[in-house]
Amino acid sequence: MRRALTTFDAVCLGVNAVVGSGIYLFPGTLASALGPASIGAWLLTGLLCLPLALTFAELGKGEERTGGPFRYAELAFGNGVAFVVGWLAWVTSLVSWAAVASALPSYLAAFVPALSTGAPALVVSASVVLGLAGLNVVGVKPGARLMDALTVLKLLPLAVFVGVGLFAARGGGFRPVAPHGFSALPGMALMTLFAYQGFEVVGVPSGEVAEPRRVVPRAVLVSLLFPALLYMLVQTVFVGAGSPAGEAPLVAAAERFLGPSGRVLLGLGGLVSMLGYSAGTALCTPRYLQALAEERLVPAWLARPHARFQTPAVAIVASSVVTLVLLFVLRFESLVDLAALAVLGQYLASSAALVRLGRGAMRALGGVSVLVSLLFGAQGELRQVALLAVLTLAGAAVALATRLSPDRPGPSAG
Numbered sequence: 001m002r003r004a005l006t007t008f009d010a011v012c013l014g015v016n017a018v019v020g021s022g023i024y025l026f027p028g029t030l031a032s033a034l035g036p037a038s039i040g041a042w043l044l045t046g047l048l049c050l051p052l053a054l055t056f057a058e059l060g061k062g063e064e065r066t067g068g069p070f071r072y073a074e075l076a077f078g079n080g081v082a083f084v085v086g087w088l089a090w091v092t093s094l095v096s097w098a099a100v101a102s103a104l105p106s107y108l109a110a111f112v113p114a115l116s117t118g119a120p121a122l123v124v125s126a127s128v129v130l131g132l133a134g135l136n137v138v139g140v141k142p143g144a145r146l147m148d149a150l151t152v153l154k155l156l157p158l159a160v161f162v163g164v165g166l167f168a169a170r171g172g173g174f175r176p177v178a179p180h181g182f183s184a185l186p187g188m189a190l191m192t193l194f195a196y197q198g199f200e201v202v203g204v205p206s207g208e209v210a211e212p213r214r215v216v217p218r219a220v221l222v223s224l225l226f227p228a229l230l231y232m233l234v235q236t237v238f239v240g241a242g243s244p245a246g247e248a249p250l251v252a253a254a255e256r257f258l259g260p261s262g263r264v265l266l267g268l269g270g271l272v273s274m275l276g277y278s279a280g281t282a283l284c285t286p287r288y289l290q291a292l293a294e295e296r297l298v299p300a301w302l303a304r305p306h307a308r309f310q311t312p313a314v315a316i317v318a319s320s321v322v323t324l325v326l327l328f329v330l331r332f333e334s335l336v337d338l339a340a341l342a343v344l345g346q347y348l349a350s351s352a353a354l355v356r357l358g359r360g361a362m363r364a365l366g367g368v369s370v371l372v373s374l375l376f377g378a379q380g381e382l383r384q385v386a387l388l389a390v391l392t393l394a395g396a397a398v399a400l401a402t403r404l405s406p407d408r409p410g411p412s413a414g
Helices: 007-018 023-062 069-077 080-109 118-138 139-169 183-196 199-203 212-240 249-258 260-294 313-328 331-357 360-375 382-404
Strands: none
Touching: 007 139, 007 199, 007 260, 023 183, 023 199, 023 212, 023 249, 023 260, 023 331, 023 360, 069 199, 069 260, 069 331, 069 382, 080 260, 080 313, 080 331, 080 382, 118 139, 118 260, 118 313, 139 212, 139 249, 139 260, 183 212, 199 212, 199 331, 212 249, 212 260, 249 260, 260 313, 260 331, 331 360
């Protein structure tokens, strides 16, 4: 594989994965529950995520292969635990990609209503999946360039919202600080965790990053710290402007102090945010499958690179086909929490890996991260844990079939 990804690419990958729909949806709920203290919910969750980000940064210093959390678990615990981590990371990434792709046409309703529902919406969603798959087969750099551009573009509306909104904020909007008390703070902080998840993907394409031992740790930390600052500023503007809660709180808030142009700007921001997330997921998701195939935990031919472009073409095509199937046959709203719970599994496994591999202060850091992961994971529901177990068993069946089958040359990738 070619090491074509730069520091900027790695930072955009992480920031793009973190800054998504959460910041467009949560400010209203947070403000209703906590008032001005909602700004502190973002700060609290960011502080709780900091040891997790430091854990991934430390682990990233010692790994140059593709796979991220899969590789960390492999180094510390062997193929058994690593397979569970890698398999669930791949499956839940597919679910997340399909869910976002299916929701994307709804963001077109304000601009092209005919494409937002029914068969035209499915065509739009499928076209996004297929287009991104083709772009990533051609090369990791074209896919990364598109992701970089979409990351910058989706941050611009939020920057305008903050830059103009800080002048529109009224001091009286910040009093009283906690009109309903602080009892809702723990629950709200746990909810905001979902808006912080994503920094863990930075190390996934390490095999295609130039100088990954230096680049990945820095990019992981920027991918947490920059969104944390942005989230607190956005919430500050939302509270100070006295904006109401609703299905699209930032859009309504922007319309308050920017007029109709604010609604259009933030509406476009939401659309670009969905496209950016899809671009980042299209780049990362096949790399989980590639790492599993390289260790022959799934059929080895899935790791076969394209003869010309040197990308994991078979893994890209396989991941995209499964995403399309999910897109057409399932509803995804109920699986969002499942995907978040599986990400917490990656956090727990990686934190435990640092406890196993680290020394002194780094081992202590891993211990703190284990506790934080358990704190968040305790919020999962039994049915979600049961579904994760079913998905794990399905993966175990694939791994067993792979081990029992004779090695055969896989299909050509170009």
